[in-house]
Amino acid sequence: MMQVELTVNGVQRSDEVEPRLLLVHYLREVCGFRAANIGCDTTSCGACTVLLNGESVKSCTVLTAQAAGQQVITAEGLAENGDLHPVQQAFRSEHGLQCGFCTPGMVMAAVSLLQENPNPTEDEVREGLEGNLCRCTGYHNIIRAVLAAASAAAEPATAQAEVTA
Amino acid sequence: MIPAQFEYVAAGSAAHAIDLLGQHGDDAKVLAGGHSLLPMMKLRLAAPAVLIDIARASGLAGVSLDGDEIVVGATTRHADLASSELVRTEAPLLAHAASLVGDPQIRHRGTIGGSLAHADPAADLPMALLVLGGSVEVSGPAGTRRVPADEFFTGFFETALADGELLTAVRVPRQAGVPWGYQKFVRRANDWAIVGAAAINGRIALANMGSTPLRASAAEQALTGGASPAEAAELAAEGTTPGEDIHADREFRCHLARVLTRRALEHLS
Numbered sequence: 331m332m333q334v335e336l337t338v339n340g341v342q343r344s345d346e347v348e349p350r351l352l353l354v355h356y357l358r359e360v361c362g363f364r365a366a367n368i369g370c371d372t373t374s375c376g377a378c379t380v381l382l383n384g385e386s387v388k389s390c391t392v393l394t395a396q397a398a399g400q401q402v403i404t405a406e407g408l409a410e411n412g413d414l415h416p417v418q419q420a421f422r423s424e425h426g427l428q429c430g431f432c433t434p435g436m437v438m439a440a441v442s443l444l445q446e447n448p449n450p451t452e453d454e455v456r457e458g459l460e461g462n463l464c465r466c467t468g469y470h471n472i473i474r475a476v477l478a479a480a481s482a483a484a485e486p487a488t489a490q491a492e493v494t495a
Numbered sequence: 496m497i498p499a500q501f502e503y504v505a506a507g508s509a510a511h512a513i514d515l516l517g518q519h520g521d522d523a524k525v526l527a528g529g530h531s532l533l534p535m536m537k538l539r540l541a542a543p544a545v546l547i548d549i550a551r552a553s554g555l556a557g558v559s560l561d562g563d564e565i566v567v568g569a570t571t572r573h574a575d576l577a578s579s580e581l582v583r584t585e586a587p588l589l590a591h592a593a594s595l596v597g598d599p600q601i602r603h604r605g606t607i608g609g610s611l612a613h614a615d616p617a618a619d620l621p622m623a624l625l626v627l628g629g630s631v632e633v634s635g636p637a638g639t640r641r642v643p644a645d646e647f648f649t650g651f652f653e654t655a656l657a658d659g660e661l662l663t664a665v666r667v668p669r670q671a672g673v674p675w676g677y678q679k680f681v682r683r684a685n686d687w688a689i690v691g692a693a694a695i696n697g698r699i700a701l702a703n704m705g706s707t708p709l710r711a712s713a714a715e716q717a718l719t720g721g722a723s724p725a726e727a728a729e730l731a732a733e734g735t736t737p738g739e740d741i742h743a744d745r746e747f748r749c750h751l752a753r754v755l756t757r758r759a760l761e762h763l764s
C-alpha cells in the first residue's frame with residue numbers, strides 16, 4: 331500500500347491505495363465520484379475521461395499513483411455554485427445525449443478540447459472527440475452541443491442579453 | 496481489468512531511475528505515460544514486480560536546439576511535441592506524426608521516449624524517427640551513448656536498449672522548410688497504421704511492413720537514380736515481410752506501401 335495525496339474536484343485528499351489501483355477505480359470506489367464510467371477498459375472508448383491538471387485523460391489507463399500531487403476533475407466537479415458548466419448546459423440545450431453512458435466522458439473531452447481550441451470548426455470538434463465513442467451513434471447532437479458551447483463562450487454578452495430579454 | 500501487484504517507485508532524476516533499474520534488474524519496467532505499458536499490464540501480458548515512474552523525473556521533458564539538431568526529452572508528451580512551435584518549424588514531420596498518435600487523451604499522457612522504447616512497428620513516432628534520420632540518447636551504468644534510428648529498432652517490440660539502460664532523449668536533424676510527406680492508412684479513428692509511409696530528403700520509411708519500422712531502400716535508391724516518385728514508389732514493398740491480420744493480408748499491405756509511398760512523395764507539405 332502507498333499513501334497518495336491529490337486534489338479531486340477541488341478537495342485535497344490523502345488516501346492509502348494499492349499501487350495498482352487505477353484512477354477510475356479510485357474516483358468511483360474510494361472518492362464516490364461515479365460520473366467517469368468504465369466502458370471498454372482498454373483506452374478506446376473515452377467513457378472514463380476526466381481532467382488531469384485541466385487536460386483530458388482516460389482514467390482507466392492512469393494509476394492513482396501517477397496522479398499524486400495533481401488536480402483531478404470529474405463531471406461532478408464542473409458545475410459551480412449549482413450552475414451547470416457551459417459545456418454541460420450546451421449538451422442539455424442541444425440534447426447531446428441518448429442513453430447517457432458516454433456523456434460524462436464526452437463532456438470532459440469537450441471541456442479539454444475547448445480549452446485548447448476555443449473556437450473549433452465542426453471538423454476540429456469531430457477530430458477532437460475521436461477518443462470518445464457513443465454506441466448510440468448520437469454524434470450529431472454532441473457535435474452541435476460542443477459548437478454551441480464554443481459560440482456561447484465567444485459571445486457571452488449576447489447570450490447574457492438574450493437570457494435577460 | 497486490474498494489473499498484477501507491483502511496487503511503485505517515482506524516480507526523481509534519470510540517474511535515480513538508472514540506479515533503480517540496476518537494483519531491480521529484469522523485475523522492473525520504466526513507466527512514463529503508461530499508455531503502452533499499462534494496457535499490457537491490465538491484460539497481464541506484462542507483470543513487472545517494480546514500476547519506476549520517470550514521468551516527473553527532472554530534466555527529462557522538453558524541447559531544445561543543439562546546433563543542427565532538435566533535442567526532445569524522453570518524457571515529452573505527444574501533445575507537447577505536436578504543439579511545440581520549435582518542432583513545428585524545425586521538424587514539422589515529427590510534430591505531425593505526434594499529432595496522429597492515438598487520440599487527444601492518449602496524446603496528453605503518452606511520451607516520445609515511451610513510444611520509441613516500446614517499438615511497435617505500426618506506431619507513428621518510430622517511423623518518424625527513422626525517416627528523419629534521428630537518434631536516441633541512452634544512459635546506463637556504463638555511461639551515455641547515442642544510437643542512430645537505423646540501429647535502434649532490432650525486432651518486434653525490441654530495441655538496442657541494453658539491460659539497465661534508460662532512453663533519455665531523442666535527437667532529430669533540423670529540417671526547416673524541407674518538403675516532407677506523411678501517409679497513414681487506418682480504418683478507424685485513433686487506430687494504429689495498417690500501413691504508414693513517410694518521406695523526406697530522399698529517405699522513405701514504412702510502418703507496419705515488418706517486425707520493425709523499415710526504410711524502403713529500393714525506392715530510395717530509385718529516387719537517387721533519377722526515378723520519378725511514381726516509379727520509385729512501385730518498389731516500396733521490395734524486401735519487406737509484412738504480417739497478416741484481420742485488417743490486411745500481405746498482398747494488400749504491399750499494395751498499400753506502394754500507394755502510400757507514392758502519395759508521401761507526391762503530396763509534400
